[in-house]
Amino acid sequence: MRIDIITIFPDYFTPLELSLIGKARRSGLLDVRLHDLRSWTYDRHNTVDDSPYGGGPGMVMKPEPWGEALDAVSAAVPAASPRLILPTPSGLPFTQADAGRLAGEPWLVFACGRYEGIDSRVAADAALRMPVEEISIGDYVLNGGESATLVMVEAISRLLPGVLGNADSVAQDSFAPGLMDNLVEGPVYTKPPAWRGQEVPPVLLSGNHGAVDRWRRDEALRKTARNRPELLDRLDPERLDRRDREV
Numbered sequence: 001m002r003i004d005i006i007t008i009f010p011d012y013f014t015p016l017e018l019s020l021i022g023k024a025r026r027s028g029l030l031d032v033r034l035h036d037l038r039s040w041t042y043d044r045h046n047t048v049d050d051s052p053y054g055g056g057p058g059m060v061m062k063p064e065p066w067g068e069a070l071d072a073v074s075a076a077v078p079a080a081s082p083r084l085i086l087p088t089p090s091g092l093p094f095t096q097a098d099a100g101r102l103a104g105e106p107w108l109v110f111a112c113g114r115y116e117g118i119d120s121r122v123a124a125d126a127a128l129r130m131p132v133e134e135i136s137i138g139d140y141v142l143n144g145g146e147s148a149t150l151v152m153v154e155a156i157s158r159l160l161p162g163v164l165g166n167a168d169s170v171a172q173d174s175f176a177p178g179l180m181d182n183l184v185e186g187p188v189y190t191k192p193p194a195w196r197g198q199e200v201p202p203v204l205l206s207g208n209h210g211a212v213d214r215w216r217r218d219e220a221l222r223k224t225a226r227n228r229p230e231l232l233d234r235l236d237p238e239r240l241d242r243r244d245r246e247v
C-alpha cells in the first residue's frame, strides 16, 4: 500500500519510522511518502493561510497550494488515482470498519489541515478527480490533521497482511469484524499466576480452550456493558447465543 501525507509539519511523522510500521516500510509492505505543503507556495513567506471570508477568529488554509499539491501528488502514479482522506472534526467518525476498508485500498493520500481548516473548495475540486472522505477520529478538536493522520495510518497499516507478527491477534481485537463486532476486549493476564495478592482467573490456566473462549466472551460483554453500553444495542441478535444473553 502507498500512503502520501501532505502537511506543513513533515517532522510530525517521524514516529512512522518506528516499531511495526517502520519495519513494514523497510520491508516494502508499506510505502509512506511525506510532502511539505510549503513546497507549493511561491511568496517570500511561504504563506499557506489567510483570514476567513465572513470574518471570525483564526485563519483558513488557502486553496492554491493545496490544489497544486494534490494535483502533483495524485499524478505520481500514471493511470491510477488515490483515495483522498481529509482529517477534520466535522467528518464522518473513524471506526475499525473504516480501518479495514481503507486497508484494502492500494493508495491513500492524507491532507493535513491546520488552523480553522482548508478552504472548502479544495475538497470539492479534488472530488472531481478522486474519491474524497472527510473523517474525524473523535469528538474533540486537535490543532491539526497530523495526529489524526498518525492514528489512522497506524490503525490501517496494522491490518495489512504481514505487518503484525500474529494475524490472529487482529481478529480478537476490540471492534474486530465478526467475533468482536461492537465489543471491547476484556482483561488480559500473563505470568506470574499470583502477583501482589491477585490471582489470574483459574480458567485461563485450565487448558480448556472452549472454556477460555467462553470466559473471554463473557468478560468482553461485561466490559462493553460497563464502558460502552451504547454498543450493546448494536450487537447482531443473530450472533448472540443463550450464554451471551445471561451475562
Ligand code: ADE
Residues within 6 Å of the ligand: 087, 088, 089, 135, 136, 137, 138, 139, 140, 141, 142, 143, 144, 145, 148
Ligand atoms: N483535526 C482536528 N481535530 C480532528 C479530529 N477530531 N479528527 C480528525 N481531524 C481533526
